[in-house]
Amino acid sequence: MKLNGMGIGHGKSEGEVLQVERPISFLGGVEPKTGAILDRESGKLGESVADKILAFPHGKGSTVGSYVIYQLKKSGAAPAAIVNQKADPIIATGAIISEIPMLSEIPTEILWDGDKAVVNADDGYLDLPDVTENPVVTGILRKGDKILIMKRSNEVGSFQGRWAGISGGVLDDEKPEDAMVREIEEESGLGRESYRLSVTGSPIFARRDTRVWKVHPFLLDIIEGEISLDWEHDEFQWITVDDLGSYETVPRLKNVIDVLLKIDRAEKKRVCD
Amino acid sequence: MHLTKGEERILGGEEGETRRRAMELLVALGDISKAEGLVPIVSAQVAGASFKTISEAGVEFLEELSADAKVTVKSTLNPLGMDREGWRDLGIDEEFAEMQMRILRAYDKMGIELTCTCTPYFVGNRPDSNEHIAWAESSAVVFANSVLGARTNKEGGPSALAAAIIGKTPNCGLQIEENRQPKVEVRVGFEPSFDDFSILGYVIGKSVGQKIPLITGISPAEDEHKAIGAAMAASGAVSMYRFAKDREECSQFDTIEETFSVEREQLNEAREHLNSSDSKPDIVTLGCPHLSVSEMKWIAWFLHGRQPRKDFQTWFCVSRKIANQCPNETAVMRQFGKIACDTCMVVAPIEKLSSSVATDSSKAAVYLPTLCNQKVLFRSRKKLLEMISK
Incomplete structure (x- = not known):
């Protein structure tokens, strides 16, 4: 799969991924001569960043960290490329003065250790040749302060028995919003006149083995109409967000809902202002 | 980011590799911050001058760069890891001094004024x-x-240097008027004395983080501004504050979203928090940030007629230029300690010389334990001067 991001500096690198889940301070966090990770909270203590596609959320700590990256380069222990969720000046400065290709705006949590990866800072993309992308939509239907969750039947191909929003794959040549309308019709019986679109958000990524689901999230408010299930679900519930914790859901459902409601609140506030 | 034709040319390498790299750094940093373009600057202050902080990698970087890099605007330099003349007297070793002088020569070659101070x-x-x-x-x-x-x-060291070479910086953040409005009001509920400003800044910085505070109820003199600002930048990540002495002045700010107050009690708690030792310090230090002329005068006035206590070292940290402007004051102060020009207690390799330091600066008190492995005696300026004299 290919992910577009913001290219920082220039150049192209290939290598194996080393992913750190927490922000990194290069000063004190990485040994400048060997590339060994010194940060005990990183979960990767003692592993070397040398020649790796180093993925982590963003930098932290002292601005001297930029020079540590430069020193890694001089010692031949620098990462082949740096991939961040959000670029901060310390890491970007280090990457540029050391001529290490860098990308930001990438969901680094879906890069796993050992993945083969190509980073292209000139054109701003990351390629994971051994990982496939599955674009899907997830719709959260809302009625007042409650949201709809549905229990997946035993006939569906994945996550049987788990609770989910309205979801399904985006077909080739189909736009995510058209896929959403189609899936709502199929899974709930509601036509386009029965709800209005309130919020969409940037895609959320979830990974299992060599597959990545690119989830396009939608929040929709019911205007009228009753739910009628198809074969994909056995039952449905209208619940408050607080009750979500007592249901066994598909991965990242809470995450999707939180993102949508946060955008929804922000947009409402802006309208009120 | 939008670049002018001239900027594009630099980025394309038509004015040489060094200017291309400097431009590449500015463009990347501008893109990250969603800047629309670059804006011309009148001056730069370059950090990353102490060998202790930038180490061998920094020396190599600067020497490589200095082969053909030249600054194009007025540029001054942060403190070094030693007094460039009196380093032996401070106890700095030869190896450190040699690396430090290489850094200094590289900056000199690039056309940067060797001011070596945090108070440009x-x-x-x-x-x-x-x-x-x-x-x-x-x-x-x-x-x-x-x-x-x-x-x-x-700015970081390299980005300030790149800006000095190109003469421009990304037009974003505090370069833009609308981002310079205070969002949080901090009401100071008492009349702070000189010794309160540093610790007051520490308390405010802790509470406001990166936000721009409007501090009301204070009317600081310049030295007090120097103290409060340095502390806020160290305990939080404050890069700017506004202030108002009364409600009337305060009313011109209409962007405040939250308000809180600071009482004297919080200052005392913070003082205790920053203080990690009560035994005799190895070195008493003053001048974080570097002392001003008026501070030099006050210190000399206080010490005049008193006798030195010789049982520990004292460093008065000050820029060389200010020290030279105060010959009478330095003559008095030298009886009580060393005039440490070009450097300070935090960026000098003080950990090789000492294990506990006394300071009146909350900025120094924040960094001394982590960057210098020191225990800290946090005291008022007057207490420090009484410690070294009788």
């Missing part, structure tokens, strides 16, 4: 209100934005 605004780099500048050194950044009204983001 005392030594001729003093921009006017609304002028764009690119300064590193957090305490100078906050002073420039808040007291001088000049405009700078908190």
Whole structure:
């Protein structure tokens, strides 16, 4: 799969991924001569960043960290490329003065250790040749302060028995919003006149083995109409967000809902202002 | 980011590899911050001058760069890891001194004024209100934005250097008027004395983080601004504050979203928190940030007629230029300690010389334990002077 991001500096690198889940301070966090990770909270203590596609959320700590990256380069222990969720000046400065290709705006949590990866800072993309992308939509239907969750039947191909929003794959040549309308019709019986679109958000990524689901999230408010299930679900519930914790859901459902409601609140506030 | 034709040319390497790299760094940093373009600057303050902080990698980087890099605007330099003349007297070893001098020569070759101070605004780099500048050194950044009204983001060493080479900086953040409005009001519920300003800044910085505070109920003198700003930048990530002495002045700010107050009690708690030792310090230090002329005069006035206690060292940290302007004061102060020019207690390799330091600066008290492995005696300036004299 290919992910577009913001290219920082220039150049192209290939290598194996080393992913750190927490922000990194290069000063004190990485040994400048060997590339060994010194940060005990990183979960990767003692592993070397040398020649790796180093993925982590963003930098932290002292601005001297930029020079540590430069020193890694001089010692031949620098990462082949740096991939961040959000670029901060310390890491970007280090990457540029050391001529290490860098990308930001990438969901680094879906890069796993050992993945083969190509980073292209000139054109701003990351390629994971051994990982496939599955674009899907997830719709959260809302009625007042409650949201709809549905229990997946035993006939569906994945996550049987788990609770989910309205979801399904985006077909080739189909736009995510058209896929959403189609899936709502199929899974709930509601036509386009029965709800209005309130919020969409940037895609959320979830990974299992060599597959990545690119989830396009939608929040929709019911205007009228009753739910009628198809074969994909056995039952449905209208619940408050607080009750979500007592249901066994598909991965990242809470995450999707939180993102949508946060955008929804922000947009409402802006309208009120 | 939008680039002019001239900027594109530099980025394309038509003015040489060094200028291309400097431009590449500015463009990347501008893109990250969603800047629309670059803006010309009148001056730069470059950090990353002490061998202790930038180490071998920094020396190599600067020497490589200095082969053909030249700054194009007024550029001044942060403190070194030693007094460039009196380093032996401070106890600095030969190896350190040699590396430090290589750094100094590299900056000199690039055309940077070797001011070696965190207070460029005392030594001729003093921009006017609304002028764009690119300064590193957090305490100078906050002073420039808040007291001088000049405009700078908190630059890192390489980005300030790149800005000095190109003469421009990304037009974003505090370069832009609408981002310079205070969002949080901090009401000071008592009349602070000189010794309160540093610790007051520490308390405010802790509470406001990166936000721009409007501090009301204070009317600081310049040295007090220097103290409060340095502390806020160290305990939080404050790059700018506004202040108002009364409600009337306060009413011109209409962007406040939250308000809280600071009482004297919190200052005492913070003092205790920063203090990690009560035994005799190895070195008593003053001058974080570097001492001003008026501070030199006050210290000399206080010490005049007193006798030195010789049982520990004292460092008065000050820029060489200010020290030279105060011959009578330094003559008095030398009876009580060393005039440590070009450097300070935090960026000098003090960990090789000492294990506990006394200071009146909350900025120094924040960094001494982590960057210098020191125990800290946190005391008022008057207490420090009484400690070294009788």
